[in-house]
Amino acid sequence: MWNRISVKLIIATCGVAFAIIAIFAYLMLEAQRRQLLAEVERSANQLSETIKSSTHYDMLLNRSESVHRIINTIGAQEGIEKVRIFNKEGEIIRSTDPGDIGQMVDQHTEACDMCHAADKPLERVPASERTRIFTAASGTRTFGIINPIYNEPSCWQNACHAHDKDQKVLGVLDISMSLDEVEHSIQAGRMRLLIFALIAIAAISLIINWVVNRIVLKPIGEIAKATRKVAAGDLTHSIATIDKNDEVGRLATSFNAMTERLAEAQRQLLQSDKLASLGRLAAGVAHEINNPLTGVLTYSSFLLKNAQDKPELKEDLEVVVRETKRCREIVKGLLDFSRQTASTTRPTSVNEIVRNASRIVEHQLSIQKIRIEMKLPEEAPIVNADPMQIEQVLVNLLVNAADAIGEAGGTITIETGMVSAAEAGSERTSPEGMARIRVTDTGCGISAEGLNKLFEPFYTTKGAKGTGLGLSIVWGIIEKHQGKIKVDSVVGRGTTVTVLLPVVTR
Amino acid sequence: MGASQQPKILVIDDEPVICDSAQRILTAGGYTVRTANDAEAALEILKTDPQDIAICDLMLPGLSGFEFLAASQQHDPNLVVIITTGYSTVENGVDSLTKGAFDFLPKPFTFEELESQVDRAHRFAKLPIKQRLQPPPADFAGCYFLGSQSWARPDVDGSWLLGLAAILLQTIDPIRNIEFPPVDGEIRQGGPLVRLATADALVHTIWSPLSGKVLRRNELLESAPDRPHADPVATGWLLRILPANLEREVSSLASADLQRRFS
Numbered sequence: 001m002w003n004r005i006s007v008k009l010i011i012a013t014c015g016v017a018f019a020i021i022a023i024f025a026y027l028m029l030e031a032q033r034r035q036l037l038a039e040v041e042r043s044a045n046q047l048s049e050t051i052k053s054s055t056h057y058d059m060l061l062n063r064s065e066s067v068h069r070i071i072n073t074i075g076a077q078e079g080i081e082k083v084r085i086f087n088k089e090g091e092i093i094r095s096t097d098p099g100d101i102g103q104m105v106d107q108h109t110e111a112c113d114m115c116h117a118a119d120k121p122l123e124r125v126p127a128s129e130r131t132r133i134f135t136a137a138s139g140t141r142t143f144g145i146i147n148p149i150y151n152e153p154s155c156w157q158n159a160c161h162a163h164d165k166d167q168k169v170l171g172v173l174d175i176s177m178s179l180d181e182v183e184h185s186i187q188a189g190r191m192r193l194l195i196f197a198l199i200a201i202a203a204i205s206l207i208i209n210w211v212v213n214r215i216v217l218k219p220i221g222e223i224a225k226a227t228r229k230v231a232a233g234d235l236t237h238s239i240a241t242i243d244k245n246d247e248v249g250r251l252a253t254s255f256n257a258m259t260e261r262l263a264e265a266q267r268q269l270l271q272s273d274k275l276a277s278l279g280r281l282a283a284g285v286a287h288e289i290n291n292p293l294t295g296v297l298t299y300s301s302f303l304l305k306n307a308q309d310k311p312e313l314k315e316d317l318e319v320v321v322r323e324t325k326r327c328r329e330i331v332k333g334l335l336d337f338s339r340q341t342a343s344t345t346r347p348t349s350v351n352e353i354v355r356n357a358s359r360i361v362e363h364q365l366s367i368q369k370i371r372i373e374m375k376l377p378e379e380a381p382i383v384n385a386d387p388m389q390i391e392q393v394l395v396n397l398l399v400n401a402a403d404a405i406g407e408a409g410g411t412i413t414i415e416t417g418m419v420s421a422a423e424a425g426s427e428r429t430s431p432e433g434m435a436r437i438r439v440t441d442t443g444c445g446i447s448a449e450g451l452n453k454l455f456e457p458f459y460t461t462k463g464a465k466g467t468g469l470g471l472s473i474v475w476g477i478i479e480k481h482q483g484k485i486k487v488d489s490v491v492g493r494g495t496t497v498t499v500l501l502p503v504v505t506r
Numbered sequence: 507m508g509a510s511q512q513p514k515i516l517v518i519d520d521e522p523v524i525c526d527s528a529q530r531i532l533t534a535g536g537y538t539v540r541t542a543n544d545a546e547a548a549l550e551i552l553k554t555d556p557q558d559i560a561i562c563d564l565m566l567p568g569l570s571g572f573e574f575l576a577a578s579q580q581h582d583p584n585l586v587v588i589i590t591t592g593y594s595t596v597e598n599g600v601d602s603l604t605k606g607a608f609d610f611l612p613k614p615f616t617f618e619e620l621e622s623q624v625d626r627a628h629r630f631a632k633l634p635i636k637q638r639l640q641p642p643p644a645d646f647a648g649c650y651f652l653g654s655q656s657w658a659r660p661d662v663d664g665s666w667l668l669g670l671a672a673i674l675l676q677t678i679d680p681i682r683n684i685e686f687p688p689v690d691g692e693i694r695q696g697g698p699l700v701r702l703a704t705a706d707a708l709v710h711t712i713w714s715p716l717s718g719k720v721l722r723r724n725e726l727l728e729s730a731p732d733r734p735h736a737d738p739v740a741t742g743w744l745l746r747i748l749p750a751n752l753e754r755e756v757s758s759l760a761s762a763d764l765q766r767r768f769s
Binding site: 283286287288289290291292293294295296297298299301302304305321324325327328335356359360386387388392 | 521523524526527528530531534565592593595613614615616617618620690691692717718719750751
């Protein structure tokens with residue numbers, strides 16, 4: 001399961017997606033928090049200014065009841081934890097929490113520490129440094145802002161003379177606001193993003209799984225199945241249902257090409273194997289038969305010589321000698337077939353070979369009313385070949401074509417040309433391609449069954465006229481030249497034999 | 507070999523029918539024939555009873571025909587050996603002739619084929635040893651020989667001329683008729699080159715020194731078939747061919763015909 005391509009791909013992609021979403025969520029939530037805090041700070045500041053200015057007159061008149069009411073009214077608003085006023089000594093003189101009043105606050109509590117951190121207290125503090133966030137005793141996250149109450153002429157000029165003229169700061173107004181709402185809002189945002197991330201990852205997984213299955217796994221499964229079939233020896237199997245345009249399609253195409261070539265190579269191997277073992281058999285049989293045949297031939301020819309004056313005996317002995325000589329020719333054919341003569345190849349024009357071969361059979365063909373049509377290009381392909389042997393191949397093909405045409409007369413067409421390496425479809429081709437010689441006749445054609453046996457030794461349709469070795473020898477010669485031979489035929493219409501030979505590499 | 511004595515032939519073959527038929531035919535032809543079923547037995551016979559001619563099969567149990575050929579040449583250089591085989595490939599033919607056999611007789615053979623080869627071998631055996639060891643006459647300058655059979659000589663245009671070797675001409679009667687291979691046809695080294703019908707009614711099959719395509723026959727020989735006896739090379743050549751496998755085949759040929767090489 002963990003080894004499957006789709007799972008690996010999903011894990012990798014989801015990891016990346018998760019990281020991106022996490023970074024994005026962090027940045028977004030951070031921005032949101034800052035914005036919300038700024039909002040709280042702004043409203044707290046505004047609130048403290050409002051308290052300061054609305055209590056200003058009551059303070060001057062020293063109407064503490066009124067001050068207290070205002071603080072309480074404002075402090076009762078939602079989200080406001082506490083509103084407190086400290087005097088210069090740190091005593092809480094006003095608070096929304098009645099228990100606080102009269103308590104002294106240490107200079108190092110979080111509300112005071114901002115100004116009193118140094119030995120000499122700061123008098124002017126910028127707004128941003130007057131805020132603080134802390135966890136209140138109740139456990140809620142709290143935002144605090146202090147607002148120093150500065151000495152003004154109206155304070156020390158008033159009749160009560162409560163404040164000295166030299167004092168700079170008279171006291172501090174401290175407002176604490178609950179951050180619960182902010183925390184909730186951020187929590188909700190985090191939750192939304194988490195859900196979004198999970199849905200996105202699930203969606204990505206599903207899509208990747210589908211896509212991988214569709215364009216990779218299924219076709220690869222097909223190919224794997226085909227590979228198993230080929231491994232089991234079924235070389236006829238080919239992969240059919242794959243889109244040819246992507247890499248997997250190309251893999252399938254080359255897989256098909258590979259099995260085709262394998263099948264062809266196997267066919268060739270089988271054929272050469274068959275020919276080789278038949279060759280050995282033929283050689284062995286020939287050797288064994290030649291000895292008894294020698295006995296027959298020597299005695300019969302000797303008797304024939306001594307029977308010159310006995311006509312009735314002579315005639316019979318002549319038959320024995322003639323037929324034994326015929327046996328000798330058959331055995332000789334077998335030996336020729338099995339013989340592996342080393343041939344010497346040299347660059348030869350295909351057209352020249354064709355012309356020579358047709359000259360040899362010309363006379364015979366004209367008697368049979370067969371016309372030879374030659375389509376030879378001006379620039380003939382040059383092949384590395386033993387011209388004698390290729391000529392022998394062509395003579396053989398021409399004689400076969402003539403036999404297929406028979407007495408009625410017809411046409412044999414010989415064409416030469418080039419085929420590209422791709423068209424030749426053979427591992428033997430040179431990069432320049434192969435030379436092609438095509439012999440087409442208008443004869444009786446060959447049945448599908450006959451086509452299969454065509455190159456088998458001793459297969460013949462000519463009865464006593466042929467030994468059935470001609471095309472086997474042809475096959476052997478073409479094989480030795482690293483060439484290819486192919487026969488196409490339609491019964492009643494004619495036969496085309498195509499010979500491909502590697503061209504000379506320039 | 508005294509003139510009064512019958513020529514002696516040793517037939518070596520592991521097939522009794524061959525030994526029997528050869529003995530029967532050759533005895534009728536006036537030869538004294540002994541037989542052996544293997545080369546070791548044959549060599550034993552040669553020690554006590556020297557022979558004029560040996561007809562030896564190639565594939566024998568124990569020593570092969572080629573080994574017998576080498577051993578007999580050492581033992582008695584005068585012995586004329588004819589090699590015969592049922593596995594009559596041209597390679598075996600060429601090998602036999604280049605290794606010193608006088609002739610090569612592929613099985614199955616007719617009475618006439620055996621008769622003509624033995625006749626020539628007999629004539630050769632009768633040649634004084636001095637004459638056998640002479641270098642080929644000056645006529646044959648530039649020729650390559652396949653044993654005592656035939657010669658090949660390059661011509662100016664890249665084609666080669668083929669003809670009859672000097673020893674062969676010394677061992678046959680005047681030629682009455684020559685049977686040529688067809689023009690445009692193919693001949694093979696070690697395969698038949700021509701058949702010569704001679705005045706003594708024998709027909710001799712001559713083996714070809716090279717493979718190739720027959721370009722021309724010597725038309726002069728149609729009216730004067732015995733021309734080679736008078737002028738074996740310049741006007742008595744047989745065929746003009748285009749060699750098919752020249753380099754390899756020429757290397758197996760010799761610059762002198764059989765026997766003279768051993769001098």
